[in-house]
Amino acid sequence: MLRKKDLLGLKDLTKEEIEDIIIRAESMKEAFVGGEMLNSLKGKCVATLFYENSTRTKNSFETAARFLGARTMSIAASNSSIQKGESLVDTGRTLDALMTDIIVIRHSMAGAPALLAQKVKASIINGGDGMNEHPTQSLLDLLTMKEKFGAIKGLKVVMVGDIKHSRVARSNLWALGKLGAETTVVAPQTLLPSNVEELGCEVSYDLEEAVVGANVVMGLRIQLERQKVGLFPTISEYGKEFAITEEKLAACPDALIMHPGPVNRGVEITSEIRDGENSVINEQVTNGVAVRMAVMDMLING
Numbered sequence: 001m002l003r004k005k006d007l008l009g010l011k012d013l014t015k016e017e018i019e020d021i022i023i024r025a026e027s028m029k030e031a032f033v034g035g036e037m038l039n040s041l042k043g044k045c046v047a048t049l050f051y052e053n054s055t056r057t058k059n060s061f062e063t064a065a066r067f068l069g070a071r072t073m074s075i076a077a078s079n080s081s082i083q084k085g086e087s088l089v090d091t092g093r094t095l096d097a098l099m100t101d102i103i104v105i106r107h108s109m110a111g112a113p114a115l116l117a118q119k120v121k122a123s124i125i126n127g128g129d130g131m132n133e134h135p136t137q138s139l140l141d142l143l144t145m146k147e148k149f150g151a152i153k154g155l156k157v158v159m160v161g162d163i164k165h166s167r168v169a170r171s172n173l174w175a176l177g178k179l180g181a182e183t184t185v186v187a188p189q190t191l192l193p194s195n196v197e198e199l200g201c202e203v204s205y206d207l208e209e210a211v212v213g214a215n216v217v218m219g220l221r222i223q224l225e226r227q228k229v230g231l232f233p234t235i236s237e238y239g240k241e242f243a244i245t246e247e248k249l250a251a252c253p254d255a256l257i258m259h260p261g262p263v264n265r266g267v268e269i270t271s272e273i274r275d276g277e278n279s280v281i282n283e284q285v286t287n288g289v290a291v292r293m294a295v296m297d298m299l300i301n302g
């Protein structure tokens, strides 16, 4: 059961709520990969309202909604009345008037989904807000880890990359901590948040050293669009120190390789590792549909 009408982040969910979503997602995945259309959202409407670009999140929410029997609407800031000056709240109220039950929002401002949740009747799902949270990405990461290891508790998860700007890292750090995993973040000092110690993780500046004993190594995208100033000398120098390569994984050759995407090959991770046998990056995308089916079903049907 979820206690609230909205899913805004994993910081505010209990361990039990997170576990319930993963369990529901496991059965949703069976239906999705088996091509079984469900009708638990029959007669409902799901709108995606995206102020930032997306391939995976937007399309997997829309696929998930259709698999549950809902009708869908897609609003992109670039080709809607947002371009004529319509505010976020007025856009949300317009969707309410169109009898929308769930609005999935992605916005560059942290807190935009929380604001919308206060102002509209529809359930709000955060599809990524600025540098704050991306809860369904973390949930699909958790489902992927659980499928491979059977449990999250006791796993050692190393995240490497642009931690400072990463909403995926924040959601994962909140959730993995609640579920009993051990987490380490690896980045240059300039790509770490100033409050990193409050996130409950170890910090390392050396990827080769950090991955000793790791079960999961997760690459994170370099978010040049959120950097106001250059935070490392050059892309190639960044890659030399922090790209996931076979050499740097020498101490954990069997670790699961994850990345939320989109991947910058050769910058965050080599193509050999991205496409290698330990990579579950494509499975993460499939699991995204299952998790989003579970979240929407639980918000509407309990």
Ligand code: CP
Pocket: 053, 054, 055, 056, 057, 058, 128, 137, 260, 261, 262
């Ligand atoms: N992982 C993720 O959020 O990807 P998109 O930006 O393609 O949605």
